[in-house]
Each structure stands twice: as C-alpha cells, then as structure tokens.
Amino acid sequence: MPTSQTVSTCVPEAEQGTHVFDIFGYSQHRGIGAGNPMISGKFYVGGPKWHVLFYPDGFSSSIERYQNCISVGLALASENVKVRASYELQLVDQSTGLRVPVYKAALRVFIRDDDSSWFTMLLQKRSVFETSTYLRDDHVTIKCIVTVIKEPMMPKTKPFPEIEVLPSNITEHFAKRLEENEGVNVNFSVGENFTVHKIVLAARSTVFKAKLYGPMREAGTSPITIKDVQPDVFKALLHSIYTETLPPMDDLEGDDHSEMICRLLVGTTLALADQHHCDMLKDACIKFITCSNAVEAVVSTQGYKMPKRTCPSVVIDALEKSTSL
Template identity: 50%
Template structure:
C-alpha cells in the first residue's frame, strides 16, 4: 500500500545579538553641583533582528542619589518590536560577566506623537555598579544582549523525498555464481549426472548437507558425493532452490509431469531438512488436488508427516462427491497396498461420513 508523507513547519523566529558598551572617565559623567542637570549616556546604535538599538545609562539616577538607571531603547522609527534583553557587568580583572538585570519579552515601539521611542529601564543600587570589580581605572564595561522575537511563520506543505529501494537481488547473484561455476568446490552425483556446487552454500541451506560436508562423520577426499534415490531432474531443481530460494517456472511440463516432479521434490526436501521448500511443494499439491491425485497425495503426506496437506486431502474428500472415481484410481490402489490399515480406514471413513 503506497504511503505518502508530507511536512510543514511552524516557527517562532528569534534573533539575538550582544553589544559591549565601555564608559570611560566614569566619574566625569557624574553631576557634582547642586541643581546641575543630570547627564544621560547613550551608546552607539547597534542592530539586532533588523532594528537599531542603544543602551541607556543615567549615572545619577532620576531621583535618589544612591541609584543608577539603565535600560534599552529602540531607535528605529515607526515600528513595533517584541524583544527581551539582559544587561551584564564585566569584571575587569577576570573578563567574566555577571547579570544585573533580565527583562522579559515586551513591546518596543516608536511614539509618533512625541517623536520618542519606547524605553525599558530599571534602577539598581549605585554600589553594585561602582564595585571595584566592575569600576576600575574610572572605566565601566557593560554587555547588553538583545533577543528579538519575530512573527511566527508557517511553511507551505511539501512532500518529503522518498528513495525507492529495489527488491533484493541476492538470489540472482547466487544463481549467477552457481550457473557460472565460480569458486565451486564440491561435485555431487545424482542418477549418473554430476553437479558442481559450493560447500558453504549447501551447508548454509541444509542441515543434512552441513553434517555431510562439515560434520565429524564427513567423507574426506571422496568425490563426487553420491546422492542416492534422487532423480537428476529433481536434484537440479533442489539445487536451484538452494541457490535462489525459489522454484523455477515449470510451465514447460505437462500437468501430470509437473505434479510428479513436485512430489519427488517434496521427498527430497524432507530428506535434506529444507522446510520452506517442503511447504512450497505441499502448497502446490494442495492447490491441484483432484480425484486423480488426492489418494496419492494423501499417501505421500502421511509418509512424510505433512499433517496440513493430509488434512486438506481429507477435507477434499469430505466436500467431494467423487469418492467412487477416487477408488478407481491407481493412487488409491497404491494407498491400500502401501499405507497402514488405520490410514486407509481414516480415508474411507471420511468418504462414508460425506455420503451420510
């Protein structure tokens, strides 16, 4: 089932910048005479988030003489900006910064009515700013970090890239290896016909071959290895399955010949402990049950403990009215001659149950 995946993003953008502000000759900016106008110190403008800012500093405060006023001012006109900031004092001996004020996000804007920008300010004790750690050689250094919060933005929905992975071609590589006889190291003989193969592949696919080729009872120096009671055509298909994990097309065979080959292949699969091949053969035989084949297939299933296939044969008889035709087949005659009486009785009992 095709599965498409798309993506969109909701982002709340932020941009941050830091300005270092040195106030040299700090004492000269203090008001000394009574009634003298208090001085305002403003840093040069700096840009963060596409807007201009400046640090505001009143060394004499606005009212009380023991407080200092500092803050941030937006100098860009005709805009509204949401931002936060942090002011830090720099220790002149270590170069480390200590935060003295953090301002949560708020709106900065230019007031067109009185042509003044919005100012965010705070007041702190003078003793903090004039501490020997920060005020040294009549110089004070501050750092102001401004974080501009931009308008949220949503991207358009787009499809994620998909990389198509081809089907596994491992079986094709192994088949080519076998076909070209590259690196073959063992010869097997079935019915007088010899087949070249790779020991490690045979051992990986069949526990019987593993024991025969690498087990303690292996026959060393004996080649070709004789494969008893397996026809060459059947053994060829067995090797094909070992290398490709599949059966070749059998369309060139007549129906009876194809069924006969599958039966022999089932026997070989059972002998060499290849369960998947056995199930594939059982599936084919099950799909092709008919009055002519059901008795022979039943006998084969009973002999090789293929219980599911055996039950399928009994079910076929149960659902069929062709028992008389089945009894006239050679397969049924062979069944009565080769199978134990209780097996034949089970087969015929099923037929009698159907008639009842």
C-alpha cells in the same frame, strides 16, 4: 477511497545581535542627574534600531529603590514599530577581561514613543559598583545581547513525505551466491556433486537442519550422498530453498512439467516427512497423492519408490486414505 495527507510547519524566526558599550571617564559623567542616561551609538538587530542606556546617577530620584544606584537599560530607537525581543546585560570584569552576566530579561514587547519603548534594570548600589572590578581606571564596559523574534511567515503546505520502500531482494542475493559457489561449505552427491551453504539449508529446512546439525549429522568432509533423486530434481529443490520460487521450466511441457513437480515436491517430501516424523507434512503428501489426478506420475517417481521400499507403512497409510475417499 483515495486519501491525501499534507503537512505544514510553523517555526519562529529569531535574529540575535550584540553591542558593546565602552564608557571612559566614568567619574566625569557623574552629576548629570538622575534619569539622564548616557546613550550608546545606535545598532541594528532584527531590523529596528536600538540604544543601550547607562544611568550613572540612577534612573530616578523619586523612586526610592533607584536612589544612589547605577541603572542600565535597553531602548528601541526606531519609530512606528512593535518588536518582540529579549536581552541579556553583561559587565566586563576589568581585572580579568571576563564577561559576567548581570541581568537577563524575558521576552517582551517594545513599542516606540510609549513606556514600552525602553526597559531599565537596577544594576547595584553606586558605592558597591565603584569599588568593584567592573570599574577600573575610570572605565566601564557593558555588553548587551539582543534577541528579536520576528513575525512568523505563513507556513507552506507540502505533501506529506513518503519514503519508497524498495522490495526485498535477499533471495536474489542468495541465488547469486549459490550460482557463483561463493562461501559454500557442504557437498552433496546426487548423481553429480552440488556444493551449497550449510547455514542456508539449515535455516530453510528442518529436514536439512537435522541432517547437518542434528545428533545424526554425518561427520567429516565427505559428500553427503542422497539416493533415488535425480540431479535435475535436486537442483530444482536447491533453487526453491534459496529463492522461494521454482526454477524456470519453460523447456518442459505437459507431462514432463507435471512429472518434475511430482518428483520435486511429493515423493521425496513424503519420504523425508516420514523419516523425520513430520506427521502433518506426511498427511498432506498422502492427501495430495490420493486426491490428485497425478497419482500415476507420483507413484512412478524414485521419490515415491524410496518410502515404498523402506517404509511400507507410508504406502499402507496412502492406501487406507484412498479407500476412505
């Protein structure tokens, strides 16, 4: 049953802006009364207008904790809007020029013409502030960083991304290395010379692994001689090892094609299976010989003649299997 898979993503969109409010002649602004702020110029963040508020005589004279304190606030100046925002207030150390964070407000809603249009924080006692390095030469610098969270856009639905996995072509690469004789390091003499990659043969065939790396491996750099195998059969065997496919046999027809298959797969495989005690493989070869319609083609191959001559027990096994069938 066909299925579909889609995906959509919702990511909050934020805009951040910074405003620096420089206040000169701080002492001359004293006495304007509690609740009366000095207002910065307007600045825009996220679309709406904002002001920084500085209360030199405190935010309120009726609330005890605001009395004799310096207060700073942020106000939304735009009308008929509702804004979700957070902000951070920093004071500049006038002796070093470094900005020191003094307050960080969490995300909240600002609404114009409402108590939610502004937000004020208590900075510190006036006596402490006026003896700090934040005030020097009657100069105060306030930095306000505002982050506005905008309404998320409607997510768009998209097809789920699919990554096309390319088919493996490692066997093509191996075949090309064999064809170009690049990096070959072992020689075989099979009626004619073949140069191949030792590691490939060992990785693909336990028989060749035993031959090339086992305790009975042949020393030196002389070609390894393989008898009773025709060159075209050995070439086809190498092609099969490197590519996991049989070589093209378009020029072979009928009996020639069957004979090539038998020479390539059965007789030699039977001999090697017996030689290296691969009992399951040997039984499979014997079963193929005794059950197939190609018995005559098999027994006529050089690959079959080798176990017949050197390992008569293999032939006896085949006869017993044939008799039982």
